[in-house]
Amino acid sequence: MKAAVSGTGAPVGSWTADEMMTVAAARQLRDGAACFVGIGLPSAAANLARRTHAPDLVLIYESGTLGSKPDRLPLSIGDGVLAETADAVISVPEVFNYWLQPGRIDVGFLGAAQIDRFANINTTVVGPSYDHPKVRLPGAGGAPEIAANCREVIVVVRHSARALVERVDFVTSLGYGSGAGDRERLGLRGRGPVMVITDLGILRPAAQTCELTLTTVHPGVDPQQAIDATGWPLSTAADLGTTAAPTLDELVALRALQQTLTDAP
Amino acid sequence: MAEITSLREGVAGLVSDGDTVALEGFTHLIPVAAGQEIIRQGRRDLTLVRMTPDIVYDQLIGAGCGRKLVFSWGGNPGVGSLHRFRDAVENDWPLPLEIEEHSHAGMANRYVAGASGLPFAVLRGYVGTDLAAHTTTIKPITCPFTGEQLTAVPALNPDVSIVHAQRADRRGNVQLWGIVGVQKEAVLAGRRSLVTVEEIVEELDERPGSVLLPSWAITCVAAVPRGAHPSYAHGYYQRDNAYYQAWDAISRDRNAFSAWQAELLSASRIS
Secondary structure, three states: OOOOOOOOOOOOOOOOHHHHHHHHHHHOOOOOOEEEEOOOHHHHHHHHHHHOOOOOOEEEEOOOEEOOOOOOOOOOOOOHHHHHOOOEEOOHHHHHHHHHOOOOOOEEEEOOOEEEOOOOEEOOEEOOOOOOOOEEOOOOOOHHHHHHHOOEEEEEOOOOOOOEEOOOOOOOEOOOOOOOOHHHHHOOOOOOEEEEEOOOEEEEEOOOOOOEEEEEEOOOOOHHHHHHOOOOOOOEEEEEEEOOOOOHHHHHHHHHHHHHHHHOO | OOEEEOHHHHHHHHOOOOOEEEEOOOOEOOOHHHHHHHHHOOOOOEEEEEOOOOHHHHHHHHOOOEEEEEEOOOOEOOOEOOHHHHHHHHHOOOOOOEEEEOOHHHHHHHHHHHHHOOOEEEEOOOOOOOHHHHOOOOEEEEOOOOOOEEEEEEOOOOOEEEEEEEEEEOOOOEEEOOOOOOHHHHHHHOOEEEEEEEEEEOOOOOOOOOEEEOHHHOOEEEEOOOOOOOOEEOOOEOOOHHHHHHHHHHHHOHHHHHHHHHHHHHOOOOO
16 A cells, blocks of 8 residues: 555645545444454554544454454555454454354445446456456455445545446446345345545435435535546535544544554564 | 475476466465476466465466466555566466456355365355356355355365465474464365475474364475565564565566566576
8 A cells, every 4th residue: 555645744734635535434433343444545544443533443354363453554454463463363264254244244444446326346357348358456355245244334445537437347346236226136234335435525325326425525625526536427415514624633643553654664 | 194395396296287276375474485486397277276366476477387367366465466467367468367256255165165075165245246247156056945045156176285384393294373364275175285384393382373284184395494485474574575566566567577587497496
């Protein structure tokens, strides 16, 4: 993951769009919840939550670390610090079969290369052809079952018309399919993506249609910016809100956490 | 009983052209030296299996050892793409690479079925995704007791499974700890197996949470100190993050990669 700022970056009192995104994502994690963490932006946010309002957040990584309490940002989902600080280290089959599959995990925290109007996620290929893709992405990893089986899912992604598209080129992980009712029809147990947090604001599925709708903008962001950076005609909520600015504590904690990436052995 | 052998003899004796070969190790204990020995020995037409193909699979693919890749996530963790893998899929260089793509849950269950002597595994997975449309080894199945619709994936039984562990004793009993990934399942699913270890000791002492693979379940054990580099071996050495970053530039460029490969082939021993 590329650190957005160093510890000596923006002066306290101002912040970058990435910092706002990470802080907004961290705030969504309830203390004591069990959270299945993807690497990159989600991992930074989950670790920030543990360092601020949610010290008892249970972090679960797909490498098989249950209840990790890393003192620095892990560089990968299998970083040694995750095992050293875990309540238990279990096998990969066990983490998926015993912990994720039965619905024991409250929140799945995912990133995305592409996400569409109905919150379907693509991390597989860009372009119309699977066999000869324009861009071959890493693939599914744990995400399809995280998206299916966690009680709810939060997605963190940088806002751009390339990332937020009308329809993903490939459904790697199901959001709401082609709209309301699809998840239920397919028998999925988890609720699906309840919000998409970007560096411009927060999108939530509309109650009737499950279409992602702009419900909150971050401070200083014009809703038109988010509309312009979205690949479908983005609707805005009637009661569009503004995210609370990052607090001093949040920024200090986040910058200290990002600094651990630079200091890593 | 496992035979204690050298890395070169172990790979030469167990890995043949056309084999299905799995190298496992989930970020931790990746059997990199064994993978590079496969390149050195010039194996071809391999079906390469791995949940998380990373640098060593990029190297195997770039060197033209593989015909097919069975996997669930292929990338350079924390850095970005595997450019040799992408070049093979996007441009058929150096050879076309067939892919069989799964999720982690599916791959893990395929190894469990393979280790268990079952033909397939059942899971709640893949539903609503496009993976099943492109991967023939993902099929719906109905529970005979409840009628519920689930997903079946076939067992993985590689011709050879290769893993790296911290230690073995002189009889070939293997012990690994830290993030244990899917290594036990991979070894038990394999028709043959090679375990490279950091060191061979007289006696294994107890380690909390360690996995023990008994000698009689393993074909060959070879001592290969730093055999997981640039990944890490818990209790022995840290991950070499600079190598992962440096690999990006080598992997991006066919000439840089070919130079890397030539250097590997000319090196008389593993660094």
